[in-house]
Amino acid sequence: MPKLRLTEKDRKRLGVEGDLPVDLQGITNREAIALRNLGFPTPRLFRDVLYDKEGPSPLAWTGLVWMCLRRAGIQVDIETVEFDLDGIEVISDVVVEPEPGKAPEESGASTSSTRRRSTSSATSRARSKPTSSPS
Helix, strand or coil: CCEEECCHHHHHHHCCCCCEECCCCCCCHHHHHHHHHCCCCCHHHHHHHHCCCCCCCHHHHHHHHHHHHHHCCCCCCCCCCCCCHHHCEEEEECCCCCCCCCCHHHHCCCCEEEEECCCCCCCCCCCCCCCCCCC
8 A cells, every 4th residue: 555755854754654645445435525625536546646747736635644644643624734735755565576587676676656746847858058159
């Protein structure tokens, strides 16, 4: 199950111990109502926007963090919860098959990965150098 890792500052301020499990299935009626107030009329639309190719939605990530906090027993208002959006890390369990004939330790296979979620929808591009005009 994937998990969210908030920044240390946010974890201390919000009273979070460790990472927050992410379960996008089984959204309750109360969660759906709160998400609707953020502009997501259905849980399906909420899930779709989290993985939008145009970039992450701050509203969707606010809903996700709020839902994860709520499920961890930390009550915060969805309208006022605040966190470092750029500092969130998504920890996902990835099953990597070992190379044939090798034990997992020998193949270097890992069963988990950490990925910092990017809030920028633009890709990195080399900056162009200023050109000088001929004299």
